[in-house]
Amino acid sequence: MNALEVEIQRKVFQSPAGDEFIAAENLRFSVPKGQFACIVGPSGSGKTTLLHIVSGLDTKFAGSVTVAGLPAAEAQIGYMFQSPRLMPWLNVIDNVRLVATDAAKAAGKPEQLLERMGLGAFLDSFPNRLSGGMQRRVALARAFVNDPPLLLLDEPFISLDEPVAQRLRSLLLDLWQQHGATIVFVTHDLREAVYLGDRILFMSPSPGRVVLDYPVGLGRPRTYDEASVEEVRHRLLREHPAILAGLEAQPSNDGSADPARAQLRSA
């Protein structure tokens, strides 16, 4: 049984004025258990919409989505959003405990995961005291705490300094391998996708559908700037210029020009 089966015939958004916008059409794919699948597509290709549907946050679509054999809205999942989205009034440990099942709490999973993230000394801290990188680590721990059959990550390392993002990526890979999780990871950074994924699904501009299903085919462990990652990226750009047009022009993760991000460096 696949961890995820997606069969979206059509997803339409309606503006208050009555205009229709087709966000996705004939969007079909499945992800086997334990796979790290990256979804790459230009802005507005419906990547976030897809994750909302898969997570059961959005149920207004034609088609079906099953997670580990269950309808999407009933399945237990882990979700990491573009921003950390921690509850500002809960300290670090309570943020993770908030979503943890009784079994996970009884087994001490929140503490273990946070310890593993290097946040052991910050359990009682409130999110506004943490750097951006630390907040993402809390969000990562929260996503993994229930050992869900499916983890959804929506450009989780965007707007972070490259070194911080890199540390978080390897942390994610460690957790993935240790927990044997199935991951759907949305990004528009091709190099990130090649580095992380077993497989990359490329989406078209709207209405979004899968236009290329590409097995990465690299062994693990990989390093972010190794030649083979770069090679796969170049091969993709060379072989599928039409699909990838516009992708590489997008801003990538090194937001070093932004002074506001300097504070995140310490993560």
Add this chain to the structure above:
Amino acid sequence: MTAEVGARGRLRPLATGIANVPGWGVRTISLVALVLLWQIGADAAHSVFFPTPAAVAQAAWKLAWNDKHSVNEVVRAALGVQIDFATSRLGDLPFHIIVTFIRATIAFVIAMLAGSVLGVVLGRYPTVNRLLDSWVLLGLNMPALVIAILCYIYLGLNTWALIVAVAINKIPLVAVTMREGASAIEPDLMQVGRAFRLPRLVMLRRVFLPQLYPYLMASARTGLALVWKIVLVFELLGFSNGVGFVLQLNWQLGNVDRLLAYAIGFIIVIMAIEALITRPLERRATRWRL
């Protein structure tokens, strides 16, 4: 220029001296100073309409222990319910303050509950808000006395009419603040709750309500201040008990010492509630912002 420097130079030792005294110390010193000023003023005026602190304290002491009332009377005055099993006696001062306190508390609780529910509904449902917006505006601008008089006409001159009048005055204020809070609810955070399949009750308690706490605290604070004041005013209108009534009575009798005794007794109760309930609650609710 030189004069300014000189003046600052002289002020600085005093300023740093105060800065080194703990907060409660400064407050005590400044209160003592106030009583001293009062004493000096009263000595200079030498009039029955400007009693000394000692005279007021004496009046308060007598009023506190004259045992004129029973607990049964408190219940009848504040709640309009007749009981006869309580035998303890109460002086004038605690009697009137407790009666007013009970009325204010009930009105406050009713206003907070009704105002919060109304405000959250207005904030969450734009259609309802459009429909009722002008009602709320009307309520905000209706003079408090008009509401009180209408309540007395419709419900009779009794304690519940007063409580309802106070509550009605306060509801629009709470509703407006809570509406602001409800429309500031972060959909992003609600999404987190739904993505992780939080049960409804957990959603409400740990995700939704905490976003409203700052607004709840703000309306509770302004609400308490308002309720205290209007309860007294409404008690002036034909009641025979409560702090508002005794203030009026002693005004007419020219007993400024008793008047001040009631006023100060009442202020102490309010300040105790601020210090023991409102402020600790507020500190707890906003702890994470520090």
